[in-house]
Amino acid sequence: MEQLQTLRGMVDLLPEATAHWQWLEAMAREHFRRACVHEIRTPLLEATDLFARGIGEATDVVGKEMYSFLDRGERSCTLRPEGTASVVRAAIQHGLLSQGPQKLWYGGPMFRYERPQGGRQRQFHQIGLECLGFADSRSDVEAIAIAWDLLQALGLTNLQLELNSLGSQDDRRAYRDGLVAWLQERQDQLDADSQQRLATNPLRILDSKHPQTQELLSLAPNLEDALSPASRERYEQVKAGLSALGIPFLCNPRLVRGLDYYGHTAFEITSDALGAQATVCGGGRYDGLVEQLGGAPTACVGWAMGLERLMLLLGQENKPTSSPDVVVVSQGDRAEALAVPVARQLRQLGQAVEIDLSGSGFGKQLKRAGKSGARWAVLIGEEEATSGQLQLKDLSSSESRSIALGQLAEEWPRL
RNA sequence: GCGGGCGUCGCCAAGUGGUUAAGGCAGCGGCUUGUGGCGCCGCUAUUCGGGGGUUCGAAUCCCCUCGCUCGCCCCA
Known part of the structure; x- marks a missing residue:
């Protein structure tokens, strides 16, 4: 008889692992408590349309990685591939924003139909922070600091914070048009994937790992030069804020986050101990998302951390024992x-x-x-x-x- | 979705065409009917991820399939 087993990319957490996870979750919970961030829990299953509209049709996550199916009422449903869209949906649906700005955190499983690999599963776990209704550059700094300090508290060292500004929507649009025009003249020098993206998601070409493409890009128009004075000023404020906190960062003008909703501040925290899946935490500002999902224009920052990747970095230390008394x-x-x-x-x-x-x-x-x-x-x-x-x-x-x-x-x- | 490596007991692991598939750990039982941590003894894979094929004969060779893993892609 054939052995019944977990679906590909789905993992059982056995008691030994579970003890370790509880420790991690407790650390995170306490950290959020101190930051006066409140927990929100949203369904794992949402209308497919939420993600299509929120994350962006042209992104890989929506285009080829979603677990979607029709339910018995013929509605298209999707197992959430990330947390932000659901949190924003919930905030709009329940009028949370009319009670003032909200700092929320969430945690739980996410689903992406991808080829499993070390630090990458089809069902994986994230915790995330979403600050809704905060426009000030200090909120970017606070959000990043909360992430950074949690990682420090977990005892993780050798992490790299990379920072970029994607500018305002106008900056980005102008830059994108310029980039597309410039790259179109040199299309034959681009790798196949990047050629594809020229039409669908040109900014993503910037963080292509293809060496030849990278070489070409070093001559291309620079995103930083395309920032308006106001965007530039804002970026400087974020950098100054981080410096004042003593949080080290590296400016990476090629850092473009995969999901459509990001603008202005974008950041990633990476480790070189994770192989190809180096990103432990990623986030940024998404001022346009609430409006795009039907709410009033609301400035937001947030991030998400991958817990499996944290567990990999944490290794075997801190493993609590659970002996009886x-x-x-x-x-x-x-x-x-x-x-x-x-x-x-x-x-x-x-x-x-x-x-x-x-x-x-x-x-x-x-x-x-x-x-x-x-x-x-x-x-x-x-x-x-x-x-x-x-x-x-x-x-x-x-x-x-x-x-x-x-x-x-x-x-x-x-x- | 594309390429490379791998798959023998719950875990680690020997075996690479020929009688009963080593060993270690863990588990269970005994030595020890009421007092542990040591030691000794014994038990635990008709079967080598699954299916087909080659062969007198396969865990060992071939094909398919599933899974794991590394890289690409992508992202947390």
């Missing part, structure tokens, strides 16, 4: 009948209690208790069941004392 060991009918009630009482006292239900002899049960890493074993045999005096054994010192069945709460050792 106590193992309840019992032998004989009357004693065995007490095992669950005793365990329950101890659990109510806040102990992590394992019960040995194997029916093996005391020797075996104790052996397993020792291996479990528990500090204590509570032994119940015929004698204990009769006297009501249970045996409490300290597994690290091998010392035993008795503890009254009716007085567990009072007599349990305080540490």
Whole structure:
């Protein structure tokens, strides 16, 4: 019979991994709490149109990576490939923005139909920050700082923050037209992918990894030169703000984010320890998105982090252990009948209690208790069941004392 | 979607055409019917990701397929 297994690119997180993930999630949650960022949870499934309109029809994410299907009502549905569009949709739908600017975070699985690779899965996990209704350049700085500081708090070093400004919509349009005109004259020198993008998404050509294309681009019109004085000023403010915080960054005029909605500040935080999937965090400003999805014009900044990639960087350190505090060991009918009630009482006292239900002899049960890493074993045999005096054994010192069945709460050792 | 590498027990892993597919770890049982962490003994793959083919004979060769992995692409 054929083995049932996970779908391609989908991964089970087993208990060992899960403990590590919980630690990471707790760190993130605490970090957002300190920044007064509130959590928002949106459905995993949305109308396909949300992403098509939000992310951009010409992007790879929408064009070839979405998990879309028709539901029983013939509506086109899509498993969310990213978080921003849903958050903006929710903010509009519930009128959150009429209550003032919102700083929101989200976390959870995202879905992209891509070829799996190290640090890239079809179902993967992101946490993200979305600051809706913030236009000031200081909000760009704050958003980046929140990301940077979280990564620092996680103990990640050797990260590189790359920064760019894509300018205003007008700047970008003017620059794009100029770039397209310039590249069209040299179309034969472009790689095939880039030629394709000339028509669909010309700015993306800038961050092509093709060496020959890069060489050509070094002669092409520069995005930075196309920025209006106001855009340039804004960019300088962001840089100054980061410098004032002591956050190191590298200006990369070729940095163009893949999704359509970005403008002005764009940034990525990368690691050279991840192979081809170097980006740990990516984000920027998306002032036009709310309006594009039917809301009032609203200035926004945000970012998203890939948790699998963080886990890869975190490696095996910080792995919390999850040993029981106590193992309840019992032998004989009357004693065995007490095992669950005793365990329950101890659990109510806040102990992590394992019960040995194997029916093996005391020797075996104790052996397993020792291996479990528990500090204590509570032994119940015929004698204990009769006297009501249970045996409490300290597994690290091998010392035993008795503890009254009716007085567990009072007599349990305080540490 | 395109190229390269790989796929033997829960994990690590030997075996590269010829009798019963090493070994280690983990697990289970025993030595030890009520007291662990050591030690010793035993058990655990009719089967080598799946399907077909070549052959007297295949885990070993060929084809297809699935999956993993690395790079491209893309992105978190």
